[in-house]
Amino acid sequence: xxxxxxxxxxxxxxxxxxxxxxxxxxxxxxxxxxxxxxxxxxxxxxxxxxxxxxxxxxxxxxxxxxxxxxxxxxxxxxxxxxxxxxxxxxxxxxxxxxxxxxxxxxxxxxxxxxxxxxxxxxxxxxxxxxxxxxxxxxxxxxxxxxxxxxxxxxxxxxxxxxxxxxxxxxxxxxxxxxxxxxxxxxxxxxxxxxxxxxxxxxxxxxxxxxxxxxxx
Amino acid sequence: xxxxxxxxxxxxxxxxxxxxxxxxxxxxxxxxxxxxxxxxxxxxxxxxxxxxxxxxxxxxxxxxxxxxxxxxxxxxxxxxxxxxxxxxxxxxxxxxxxxxxxxxxxxxxxxxxxxxxxxxxxxxxxxxxxxxxxxxxxxxxxxxxxxxxxxxxxxxxxxxxxxxxxxxxxxxxxxxxxxxxxxxxxxxxxxxxxxxxxxxxxxxxxxxxxxxxxxxxxxxxxxxxxxxxxxxxxxxxxxxxxxxxxxxxxxxxxxxxxxxxxxxxxxxxxxxxxxxxxxxxxxxxxxxxxxxxxxxxxxxxxxxxxxxxxxxxxxxxxxxxxxxxxxxxxxxxxxxxxxxxxxxxxxxxxxxxxxxxxxxxxxxxxxxxxxxxxxxxxxxxxxxxxxxxxxxxxxxxxxxxxxxxxxxxxxxxxxxxxxxxxxxxxxxxxxxxxxxxxxxxxxxxxxxxxxxxxxxxxxxxxxxxxxxxxxxxxxxxxxxxxxxxxxxxxxxxxxxxxxxxxxxxxxxxxxxxxxxxxxxxxxxxxxxxxxxxxxxxxxxxxxxxxxxxxxxxxxxxxxxxxxxxxxxxxxxxxxxxxxxxxxxxxxxxxxxxxxxxxxxxxxxxxxxxxxxxxxx
Numbered sequence: 020x021x022x023x024x025x026x027x028x029x030x031x032x033x034x035x036x037x038x039x040x041x042x043x044x045x046x047x048x049x050x051x052x053x054x055x056x057x058x059x060x061x062x063x064x065x066x067x068x069x070x071x072x073x074x075x076x077x078x079x080x081x082x083x084x085x086x087x088x089x090x091x092x093x094x095x096x097x098x099x100x101x102x103x104x105x106x107x108x109x110x111x112x113x114x115x116x117x118x119x120x121x122x123x124x125x126x127x128x129x130x131x132x133x134x135x136x137x138x139x140x141x142x143x144x145x146x147x148x149x150x151x152x153x154x155x156x157x158x159x160x161x162x163x164x165x166x167x168x169x170x171x172x173x174x175x176x177x178x179x180x181x182x183x184x185x186x187x188x189x190x191x192x193x194x195x196x197x198x199x200x201x202x203x204x205x206x207x208x209x210x211x212x213x214x215x216x217x218x219x220x221x222x223x224x225x226x227x228x229x230x231x232x233x234x235x
Numbered sequence: 236x237x238x239x240x241x242x243x244x245x246x247x248x249x250x251x252x253x254x255x256x257x258x259x260x261x262x263x264x265x266x267x268x269x270x271x272x273x274x275x276x277x278x279x280x281x282x283x284x285x286x287x288x289x290x291x292x293x294x295x296x297x298x299x300x301x302x303x304x305x306x307x308x309x310x311x312x313x314x315x316x317x318x319x320x321x322x323x324x325x326x327x328x329x330x331x332x333x334x335x336x337x338x339x340x341x342x343x344x345x346x347x348x349x350x351x352x353x354x355x356x357x358x359x360x361x362x363x364x365x366x367x368x369x370x371x372x373x374x375x376x377x378x379x380x381x382x383x384x385x386x387x388x389x390x391x392x393x394x395x396x397x398x399x400x401x402x403x404x405x406x407x408x409x410x411x412x413x414x415x416x417x418x419x420x421x422x423x424x425x426x427x428x429x430x431x432x433x434x435x436x437x438x439x440x441x442x443x444x445x446x447x448x449x450x451x452x453x454x455x456x457x458x459x460x461x462x463x464x465x466x467x468x469x470x471x472x473x474x475x476x477x478x479x480x481x482x483x484x485x486x487x488x489x490x491x492x493x494x495x496x497x498x499x500x501x502x503x504x505x506x507x508x509x510x511x512x513x514x515x516x517x518x519x520x521x522x523x524x525x526x527x528x529x530x531x532x533x534x535x536x537x538x539x540x541x542x543x544x545x546x547x548x549x550x551x552x553x554x555x556x557x558x559x560x561x562x563x564x565x566x567x568x569x570x571x572x573x574x575x576x577x578x579x580x581x582x583x584x585x586x587x588x589x590x591x592x593x594x595x596x597x598x599x600x601x602x603x604x605x606x607x608x609x610x611x612x613x614x615x616x617x618x619x620x621x622x623x624x625x626x627x628x629x630x631x632x633x634x635x636x637x638x639x640x641x642x643x644x645x646x647x648x649x650x651x652x653x654x655x656x657x658x659x660x661x662x663x664x665x666x667x668x669x670x671x672x673x674x675x676x677x678x679x680x681x682x683x684x685x686x687x688x689x690x691x692x693x694x695x696x697x698x699x700x701x702x703x704x705x706x707x708x709x710x711x712x713x714x715x716x717x718x719x720x721x722x723x724x725x726x727x728x729x730x731x732x733x734x735x736x737x738x739x740x741x742x743x744x745x746x747x748x749x750x751x752x753x754x755x756x757x758x759x760x761x762x763x764x765x766x767x768x769x770x771x772x773x774x775x776x777x778x779x780x781x782x783x784x785x786x787x788x789x790x791x792x793x794x795x796x797x798x799x800x801x802x803x804x805x806x807x808x809x810x811x812x813x814x815x816x817x818x819x820x821x822x823x824x825x826x827x828x829x830x831x832x833x834x835x836x837x838x839x840x841x842x843x844x845x846x847x848x849x850x851x
Binding site for chain 1: 489
């Protein structure tokens with residue numbers, strides 16, 4: 020660890036209007052928020068120095084979350100609670116810091132994520148879909164032809180309930196730098212199965228390591 | 236309710252963050268606690284409009300009044316517009332996400348003629364009748380400001396009010412009047428009659444045009460009592476005390492100019508005869524170094540931007556430019572902010588200034604000689620000599636620069652093939668200059684010069700408002716000649732499509748009869764005309780032809796000094812007799828000194844706060 024570099028792991032929520040901020044734009048937005056907050060960000064020491072802010076697990080556009088992780092380094096040892104407070108004063112609506120901590124696990128420790136999906140679909144349709152032997156999706160490979168892969172073994176449905184004509188699906192999917200399955204892939208596959216077009220509200224609820232423990 | 240409809244389609248369009256607001260600095264108020272709602276519309280995409288300084292100023296100004304709420308509105312990209320139309324979503328304000336048809340004011344800024352079809356498109360998308368005469372109620376009042384308003388006649392049918400000149404005071408006066416009239420239950424006619432009494436407010440519906448048999452304007456006269464014969468633009472006398480935002484809306488997505496901007500001065504002392512901005516923004520006024528410094532610090536601090544740019548027509552004409560740059564460089568360096576200076580002139584481009592910029596960032600170097608020979612530069616009163624360009628290039632090359640961009644205009648009054656050859660000569664001399672500098676002293680690698688050649692468009696309120704635009708054939712011949720004069724691949728030349736320039740010229744000096752052309756062209760699918768990929772010249776020319784209107788009548792006709800122009804009833808303070816005098820001098824290739832050297836009596840009065848006005 021370099022001198023004068025103080026790492027922070029920041030948990031934040033992304034909701035409301037902010038769910039339409041893309042991953043790349045979020046980077047710029049956070050950089051500016053640090054600057055506005057007066058937090059002294061640590062710059063990488065390379066040929067082209069840039070503010071060190073990174074997101075170990077990207078969140079797709081349109082998905083809300085209460086568990087997003089951002090790693091940032093400061094040049095001063097500012098207490099975690101202070102970082103939370105200062106950043107919150109500078110963030111646009113829909114982005115909110117929940118807590119700041121000192122990082123424990125490596126980025127590669129992220130293995131799974133949990134989502135809640137709200138769909139305008141029937142429970143039986145989904146049960147039929149999910150209990151098939153195989154759930155195949157098309158995946159573009161590097162050589163640019165499409166390949167069918169079976170994602171069935173990777174889907175863990177944790178809960179299913181139907182209220183007021185809406186289906187609430189709670190699901191755990193692989194996430195991180197290895198295999199990563201986006202909930203939209205699951206919805207698309209379901210949509211292809213039934214031939215219906217769904218409007219879905221998706222939120223990420225947990226980020227987990229290989230032992231199923233909270234990433235921190 | 237509306238927001239849900241919007242959010243339903245957002246996931247299916249490109250860069251949806253542009254259509255949902257919520258950026259840092261955007262102002263959300265309680266609609267039940269404000270009495271006047273204003274939709275500030277920029278008739279181009281979010282990426283372009285969000286870069287515009289005038290919008291930032293007026294947005295901040297209006298929202299600084301508790302009782303007013305100003306929201307931003309842009310022309311959606313075609314993918315989103317299509318979805319909006321399919322789903323029946325009307326054009327809405329980015330702050331409230333509510334349809335702007337229910338607002339009190341819908342205001343457009345008219346920055347360039349090629350955005351006119353977007354104005355109609357946005358009104359249509361908003362569900363508002365296009366024609367002012369079809370909007371009977373008090374609200375929405377459709378207004379416009381910006382440079383093109385100096386000849387707004389082609390759009391006169393569609394607007395209730397045009398605001399002439401600088402908007403900081405007149406906008407608030409207009410909104411205040413509206414508030415009073417709305418409270419007492421007045422109708423639109425009564426409001427407009429009172430509005431027309433405010434200096435800078437032009438109500439086109441209160442004026443009638445008559446035309447001569449040859450198609451020229453005969454007269455423009457008021458058709459109501461108590462309406463001024465000529466409407467005068469508004470000027471802010473003191474730039475240190477006028478409102479300037481201390482925060483900007485900071486977009487999530489990348490936009491054209493994504494940075495803090497600080498205005499340093501207004502107006503220009505130069506009097507280049509082709510340049511409309513040089514005349515309509517007179518007199519030359521500047522902010523004090525302290526104000527500029529304060530604005531810079533405030534903005535950088537509150538926005539979190541890492542780049543700040545100084546905005547003006549010619550930053551180096553600030554009377555204390557060296558002191559200003561020294562102070563700003565100190566501040567920005569400490570804060571790891573980069574400083575950009577887009578409008579530095581060749582003739583006072585000093586080594587000192589160059590060193591100041593290069594401590595921050597080194598990019599390409601741009602010069603605008605505008606014409607290829609000294610004779611023609613005298614004609615246009617662009618007082619830049621070749622020696623000055625060479626001197627500046629030498630300093631730049633020795634400072635490590637290797638690429639130079641030259642801006643020229645083609646089709647200027649009195650231009651000959653010799654002037655075209657002059658452009659190529661200048662470029663060749665710059666190349667030779669580079670290689671005359673010893674290798675170890677100049678920048679690494681090869682040199683490149685790019686010539687960017689715009690077709691000259693004569694504009695109202697310039698000494699060239701009488702001049703014909705070059706015809707398509709003339710322009711083509713000159714472009715071909717220029718190419719034949721270029722002897723090395725280190726020089727590249729580029730130009731705009733002539734169709735764009737011809738349309739711009741026709742609209743710029745057009746009259747009310749063009750309203751029908753614009754409307755029909757839009758109905759036939761023309762919009763986003765300033766975007767190469769969407770511009771449809773064939774539809775435009777067919778529409779002109781079908782309506783029996785000749786674009787060349789407006790663009791390519793030599794006009795007499797005695798001709799009545801469609802903008803003669805608008806008073807931009809610079810007199811027509813001055814423009815005639817300047818036009819004559821141009822044809823004699825005689826220059827006019829700048830305001831700093833000597834007052835040339837353009838007509839702007841001392842009271843307007845000009846640094847050099849009134850023989851100072």
